Amino acid sequence: MSMSSTLSDRFVRSHLKMRHLILLVELGRHASIANAAAAARLTQPSASRLISDLEHVLGIQLFERMARGVVPTWAGKMLIRRAGVALAEMDAAHCEISTLLSGIGGRVAIGSVLTPATNILMQAIKLFKARSQKASLVVDFSTSKSMVERLLDGQLDLVLGRILDTAVVPLLNFEPISDEVHHLIVRAGHPLVGRDDLQLAELVEQSWIVPPTGSILRDRLTALFLSAGLAPPAETVETLAVPLVVALLTDTDMLVALPKELVQAQLAAGELVALPFDLKLRMDAYGIITRRGHVLSPGAEILADALREAAMAELDASRKRQAA
Structure with missing residues (x-):
């Protein structure tokens, strides 16, 4: 066993207590030692002592003491998240035991x-x-x-x-x-259907249904247009709701980049069509x-x-x- 593993094992088994975990989770919810202590059913001096004990054992500051409360450092944030996971695990174990005992x-x-x-x-x-x-x-x-x-x-x-x-x-x-391979999907009667000379510059002028900002598909669509020297489509509807996407495609001239599997039934029925344009979009x-x-x-x-x-x-x- 490595020295780091030994020290970690000693920290968990000898120093870390359940009340530390509960207090850490409450400190993640409250920016006040007093409020966190009350939620954890501890006195404020006891809560302050528990924090100091952890900081002493770990050799690093976990919270910055401010005039209006405390702010976790990067190490404090890490412990808070891990403490939440540990308590969630114990809660899950309790639920599993309870449900198995009750026959559920x-x-x-x-x-x-x-x-x-x-x-x-x-x-x-x-x-x-x-x-x-x-x-x-x-x-x-x-x-x-x-x-x-x-x-x-x-x-x-x-x-x-x-x-x-x-x-x-x-x-x-x-x-x-x-x-996933993404295709351009439109309604059967869309003005672009039947065209085999489509250009990206023409597509950018269309009305698009797009996923929310921050999603990998949205980022790659944006990169696709920017790499061609084009601004991303200006007229868009943001949604992840497939029923709404299908309804918009069916009743408007909007288009969307989707895997065919999401609208297979509508493609098979002839209500929607995949345009013959390779976006070269490949998702991880x-x-x-x-x-x-x-x-x-x-x-x-x-x-x-x-x-x-x-x-x-x-x-x-x-x-x-x-x-x-």
Whole structure:
């Protein structure tokens, strides 16, 4: 065992107490030692002493004492986040024990980017419910960045998405599933349908449906136009809601960059059309993301296995479609 591992083990086993974790979490919520102490059911002198003890053991300042309260340093922020995860783990353990004792199958929470939800996630949910009928499943959709943040905070068990922040890579496990090819989608009667001479300069003048600022697709669309010396489209609607995207595409001359899987039914019915223009947009592979060192609950493990199985089935189906 290395010296750093020995020191870390000694810190956790000999110095760190549950009341430290509770106080740290409350200090993350309150910029006041008095308020944090009250929330943690401690006296203010006891809370101040606990902070001083941690700072002495770690040899670093955790909080800056200001006139109107305290502000965590970078080390303080790190401990606060880790303390929140540790308490979330213990709360999850309590919930698992309680639900198993009561005969209920427990609760599993997954976050997902949109595209996998169209087929892989849907098939995985069907497998999950068949194998864990009493379990409660919570599914949320957002950008990969926000989902990973919630995963690290212990609010989610798994994420089906991408890791965009290299700083959190050491904290996560990633099992890649697939890449996404984005196509320009419009309504069947759109004025651009049938054109084989489309230019990016013409497309930038169109009305676009775009994902929110900060998403990887939005960033790459912006980079696409800027690299061609063009300003990004000025007339846009920002949304991640697929039903609204489909409705806007069907009833207006707006266009969107999407994987075909999201609107496969409308493409098959002839309501929407993919324009013959290669945006050359390739997204990073998405996959199953979990916290490194975290033991999944039985229900979350069943869901992870179902995702792997559904992903393999989708890959096989995709290969057969291409072969045909």
